[in-house]
Amino acid sequence: DPHVAKFVYDFTEGNRDLKDLLGGKGANLAEMTNLGLPVPPGFTITTEACKVYLDSGEEPAALRDEVSAHLDALEQKMGKKLGQADNPLLVSVRSGAKFSMPGMMDTVLNIGLSDASVVGLAQQAGDERFAWDSYRRLIQMFGKTVLGVDGELFEEALDDAKTAKKVTVDTDLDAADLKKLVKQFKKIVKSEAGRDFPQDPREQMDLAIRSVFESWNTDRAKLYRRQERIPGDLGTAVNICSMVFGNLGPDSGTGVAFTRDPASGHQGVYGDYLQNAQGEDVVAGIRNTVPLAELEQIDKKSYDQLMQIMETLETHYKDLCDIEFTIESGQLWMLQTRVGKRTAGAAFRIATQLVDQGLIDEAEALQRVNGAQLAQLMFPRFDDQAKTELLGRGIAASPGAAVGKAVFDSYTAVKWSRSGEKVILIRRETNPDDLDGMIAAEGILTSRGGKTSHAAVVARGMGKTCVCGAEELEVDTKRRRMTVNGTVIEEGDVVSIDGSTGKVYVGEVPVVPSPVVEYFEGRMHAGADDADELVAAVHRVMAYADRVRRLRVRANADNAEDALRARRFGAQGIGLCRTEHMFLGERREMVEKLILADTDDERENALGALLPLQKKDFIELFEAMDGLPVTVRLLDPPLHEFLPDITELSVRVALAEARKDHNENDLRLLQAVHKLHEQNPMLGLRGVRLGLVIPGLFAMQVRAIAEAAAERKNAKGDPRPEIMIPLVGTVQELEIVREEADRVIAEVQAATGTDLRLTIGTMIELPRAALTAGQIAEAAQFFSFGTNDLTQTVWGFSRDDVEASFFTAYLEKGIFGVSPFETIDKDGVGSLVRSAVEAGRATRPDLKLGVCGEHGGDPESVHFFHEVGLDYVSCSPFRIPVARLEAGRAAA
Ligand code: PEP
Ligand code: MG
Numbered sequence: 001d002p003h004v005a006k007f008v009y010d011f012t013e014g015n016r017d018l019k020d021l022l023g024g025k026g027a028n029l030a031e032m033t034n035l036g037l038p039v040p041p042g043f044t045i046t047t048e049a050c051k052v053y054l055d056s057g058e059e060p061a062a063l064r065d066e067v068s069a070h071l072d073a074l075e076q077k078m079g080k081k082l083g084q085a086d087n088p089l090l091v092s093v094r095s096g097a098k099f100s101m102p103g104m105m106d107t108v109l110n111i112g113l114s115d116a117s118v119v120g121l122a123q124q125a126g127d128e129r130f131a132w133d134s135y136r137r138l139i140q141m142f143g144k145t146v147l148g149v150d151g152e153l154f155e156e157a158l159d160d161a162k163t164a165k166k167v168t169v170d171t172d173l174d175a176a177d178l179k180k181l182v183k184q185f186k187k188i189v190k191s192e193a194g195r196d197f198p199q200d201p202r203e204q205m206d207l208a209i210r211s212v213f214e215s216w217n218t219d220r221a222k223l224y225r226r227q228e229r230i231p232g233d234l235g236t237a238v239n240i241c242s243m244v245f246g247n248l249g250p251d252s253g254t255g256v257a258f259t260r261d262p263a264s265g266h267q268g269v270y271g272d273y274l275q276n277a278q279g280e281d282v283v284a285g286i287r288n289t290v291p292l293a294e295l296e297q298i299d300k301k302s303y304d305q306l307m308q309i310m311e312t313l314e315t316h317y318k319d320l321c322d323i324e325f326t327i328e329s330g331q332l333w334m335l336q337t338r339v340g341k342r343t344a345g346a347a348f349r350i351a352t353q354l355v356d357q358g359l360i361d362e363a364e365a366l367q368r369v370n371g372a373q374l375a376q377l378m379f380p381r382f383d384d385q386a387k388t389e390l391l392g393r394g395i396a397a398s399p400g401a402a403v404g405k406a407v408f409d410s411y412t413a414v415k416w417s418r419s420g421e422k423v424i425l426i427r428r429e430t431n432p433d434d435l436d437g438m439i440a441a442e443g444i445l446t447s448r449g450g451k452t453s454h455a456a457v458v459a460r461g462m463g464k465t466c467v468c469g470a471e472e473l474e475v476d477t478k479r480r481r482m483t484v485n486g487t488v489i490e491e492g493d494v495v496s497i498d499g500s501t502g503k504v505y506v507g508e509v510p511v512v513p514s515p516v517v518e519y520f521e522g523r524m525h526a527g528a529d530d531a532d533e534l535v536a537a538v539h540r541v542m543a544y545a546d547r548v549r550r551l552r553v554r555a556n557a558d559n560a561e562d563a564l565r566a567r568r569f570g571a572q573g574i575g576l577c578r579t580e581h582m583f584l585g586e587r588r589e590m591v592e593k594l595i596l597a598d599t600d601d602e603r604e605n606a607l608g609a610l611l612p613l614q615k616k617d618f619i620e621l622f623e624a625m626d627g628l629p630v631t632v633r634l635l636d637p638p639l640h641e642f643l644p645d646i647t648e649l650s651v652r653v654a655l656a657e658a659r660k661d662h663n664e665n666d667l668r669l670l671q672a673v674h675k676l677h678e679q680n681p682m683l684g685l686r687g688v689r690l691g692l693v694i695p696g697l698f699a700m701q702v703r704a705i706a707e708a709a710a711e712r713k714n715a716k717g718d719p720r721p722e723i724m725i726p727l728v729g730t731v732q733e734l735e736i737v738r739e740e741a742d743r744v745i746a747e748v749q750a751a752t753g754t755d756l757r758l759t760i761g762t763m764i765e766l767p768r769a770a771l772t773a774g775q776i777a778e779a780a781q782f783f784s785f786g787t788n789d790l791t792q793t794v795w796g797f798s799r800d801d802v803e804a805s806f807f808t809a810y811l812e813k814g815i816f817g818v819s820p821f822e823t824i825d826k827d828g829v830g831s832l833v834r835s836a837v838e839a840g841r842a843t844r845p846d847l848k849l850g851v852c853g854e855h856g857g858d859p860e861s862v863h864f865f866h867e868v869g870l871d872y873v874s875c876s877p878f879r880i881p882v883a884r885l886e887a888g889r890a891a892a
Helices: 020-034 048-058 062-080 117-125 128-146 151-165 174-191 203-213 219-228 294-297 300-317 344-357 364-368 370-379 408-420 434-442 456-461 515-519 528-546 559-567 577-582 587-594 599-622 646-658 662-674 688-693 697-714 730-751 768-769 773-779 785-793 807-812 829-843 859-868 877-891
Strands: 008-010 042-045 090-095 107-111 238-241 253-260 267-275 321-328 332-337 389-393 394-398 399-407 423-427 442-447 465-468 473-476 481-484 485-490 492-499 504-507 550-557 574-578 629-633 722-725 761-766 780-784 848-851 872-875
Touching: 008 020, 008 062, 020 042, 020 048, 020 238, 020 332, 042 062, 042 577, 048 203, 062 203, 090 203, 107 203, 117 128, 117 550, 128 151, 128 174, 128 203, 151 174, 203 238, 219 434, 253 294, 253 300, 253 344, 267 294, 267 877, 294 300, 294 722, 294 859, 300 321, 300 332, 344 364, 344 370, 344 394, 344 408, 344 599, 364 528, 364 877, 370 859, 370 877, 394 456, 394 646, 399 408, 399 599, 408 423, 408 434, 423 434, 423 473, 423 492, 442 492, 456 465, 465 492, 473 807, 504 574, 504 697, 528 877, 550 559, 550 877, 559 599, 559 877, 574 577, 574 872, 577 587, 577 599, 587 599, 587 829, 599 629, 599 697, 599 722, 646 662, 688 697, 697 722, 697 730, 722 730, 722 780, 730 761, 730 773, 761 768, 768 773, 768 785, 768 829, 773 780, 780 829, 829 848, 829 859, 859 877, 872 877
Parallel strands: 399 423, 423 442, 442 465, 550 574, 550 872, 574 629, 629 722, 722 761, 761 780, 780 848, 848 872
Antiparallel strands: 008 042, 042 238, 090 107, 090 238, 253 267, 253 321, 321 332, 389 504, 394 465, 399 492, 473 481, 481 485, 492 504
């Protein structure tokens, strides 16, 4: 009956497109099963079942029977029963959400072992030590994750057992030691959890399933999701998989592998292998692994088979895959695969490599990279000319150049970073409890674990610099210091870590710009060495994006220098020149004079002094952007921004009075400041309102623009200015300003004998402007959405204050996943943009439409602006490459 919900899927029933339902791990296990690869049989409980549990606190009624039916089938296939005393079937119970959340949720291995079946397992495997080792692992994992016992207690007991025997590694403990340890572990469970370790295998399995469901909502999982912007309501699937054993002796083992190097994209043999070990040992960085290539010597047959499978997977997924595998007594088993995480640089290289191999086309290549990765590649790196003191070397796990004070625990990392310190978190190895410390730190340094250790995987995911497995570091977290070949680094000492080379330095190493920025600046071209390979890949992907994108990309720039940089970065014009930036510094005094002017004469004098300066600014700007449009916005900010601070000025005047030192100008200023003081300046006298109440101000600016354009024309240039009026709320405002502007332009054209073809448009940054966009378009030749002010006024959020005051609480409560000032609020602000676009175009079909708020450079928002049909986005010069790329991705 198709109407009855199905909560359990056998691995043979699923496929890779069912990630929503089966989670990433379950979907890919099914895909591999159906590809005929050696996957241990099993089944997956859906995310829907998890959602029911999380909503109601109970498993769905049908789940138990469905699990029983699938367990029966699994037992028949395997020829043994779960926990059967003489020949037990053992299973792993693994979490697996739609999006990978490494180490964040629960997994329990060896379910089915008990006092009775451990004996059967020993007989069946002919290895008593192995059986008891598996049993102690079960009690430990189950105790910690399912019953909530402090994991340290088990670790301590294990350490004590090793010390008592005077050995250092757990493989030196024999069956008798492990039997004793099991007894002790059971005692720990009893006293800490207040119940016995369950002997009924089905009870073990059901409790483990429930605990996986619940692990969706642990604090660390929630924190990770917020960081990675993973929705909180997806739930996790649960995979029940028959156990295979990597700890059966030297011809067994477990490992992880990549089909390409996740740091460079190069093809080759990349991964780590750990002999005679089980499950999470590799990822947890507990013991040191050997490079995967050494498996060829250890077990050639399995190695060859693994290489074959990796090729199958790459061709099938058409992408870099990462893999977890286990070898049980010479038999290879695939435990997991997924499209692998990679560094930002590798993403670009792999995308172009796959195009060259004919596996994907350019449009698909664009989907394999994103703007956040490009932004990351534009970070600076260490100056290789600088004098440095090398402290040690580890594995380059996640690129970047990080400098900060050494801290040895997460708590201090968070505390110090809150007080504005930059810190490097140094640990022997990290575990999921270190997550907030990792977020707070500039970079992460560990002394143990490989490229697939927790620290490496999580740091790569966060785009944070990480060096791991720097073995010469002796990290002493208790004494908050580390020793490296005799050098002692105490908490608070500055260190520098290079996530691209794995090098660790004493002190602060100076940082230089990234090769990708050098390339955009035109100072570097694609060649042969490693950095050039990256640049070549970026160059090609940018070309793919530029070929397909419909959105044009302009810059927010106020001076020739920024304009020229923007042009080098690919800007197709200026979308916003904020003229207020031209009135700062020494020109502030002239604006003061304008504000203080009592008579027409005084005012005209002040404007007359400003005109030539403005004109010169524009000439430079039009020259820098010759042949491309330049949108000049007339003065926008409230006037008090040009006047002295009210408190400071009051104090100055009061002190002068006390000294009987009368300063007429200061007194007039103070009067003006009082008069212009507003409770809500952002809602006060600013934007078009200034143009309407200060006679001659906008006319002066329009004249400067027109005369500058005329001069450029006469110099055989190609100036394309567009005049933009800010903060319009009604078409009447715009009409009045336009009449005056048209008159000034006509005068300049007549006087200079030029045909300037200036266009006049407006910003749409007030709700009323958006709501009456159809009327406003009568008087505007273009709209530019000012989504900063529009967000401020639609939400009623002060753009200057709220992010520091209550947004953290809003983010924590999940009211939004990201600040609406950063990513456009599609439902609210976005819907106003959408309807204003429609209304504006209905009035004036050739209306030009753009956006110049901060959102113009935000990846997700760029996709939205593409979708609603804008002509261009405008953003700060450094974000232009990101906007170009995302505009291409949106169109591809
Ligand atoms: C805006 O409001 O979105 C805008 C671009 O103008 P400003 O940020 O200068 O207010
Ligand atoms: Mg604005």
